[in-house]
Amino acid sequence: MDAALGDMELLMKIRFVLTAAAAIAFTSSAMAAAPQHWSYEGAGGPTHWGELSAKFEACETGMDQSPVDLTHAVKAEPSAINFHWKKDADWTVVNNGHSIQANSDDAGYLTLDGKDYKLAQFHFHTPSEHAIDGKRFPMEVHFVNVAKDGEFAVIGAMIEGGGDNTLFDAVMDSAPAKEGGSAEIGKSDPASLLGSKDSFYRYEGSLTTPPCSQTVVWTVMKDPLKVSDAEIEKFQNLYHMNARPLQEIGRRFILEK
């Protein structure tokens, strides 16, 4: 009996050592694969993004970065966008550690200058990342549309209080408090988060988050969307500041319609 128990104990010990070794191996491989940590304040903040990874170089050296102050725009006829977004797409709201974002696999697309860009997600910043004539708004929504070649057409819209918006309520009411959390909000019309699409600014820029890729055609709507102040507060309780500072416009032109 004693001998058998001894064998059992030995087996248990071996099993424990093997499990611990596997756990360590798993942890180190997970750490190696983890994305470079970046944030909006402190050592991982925007002025350091370019130093965090070779892949983030454009954040520091790029000459066509976003966001910018939308001012001194040239009155012109920028190419129109043909929206083919689905009114009844299914959306999953996630907390990705940088913002609250709604993802969809099948939300339609838009066409700009003869090129199709698939709507992949929309997410929020506070305060607004872009400014209009020097003024920043309480929030900004970004609709990220991606072409087959990996280039982006991002639609931005300013958000302010004093109104009500059903989709905004649905996203903020279901926004997971914990990073990595997700929630289904069902079928919704993404265009209901845009006000009038008649007047907008257009310029060539970048992603406003690492890796700051300069492959974005920006369209920022002039008319702000009005939502309820309480729902803005819900977002700001999760993310009190997730906006990159304004970048130099440099040699670029801003077109205005």
Ligand SMILES: [Zn+2]
């Ligand atoms: Zn954004």
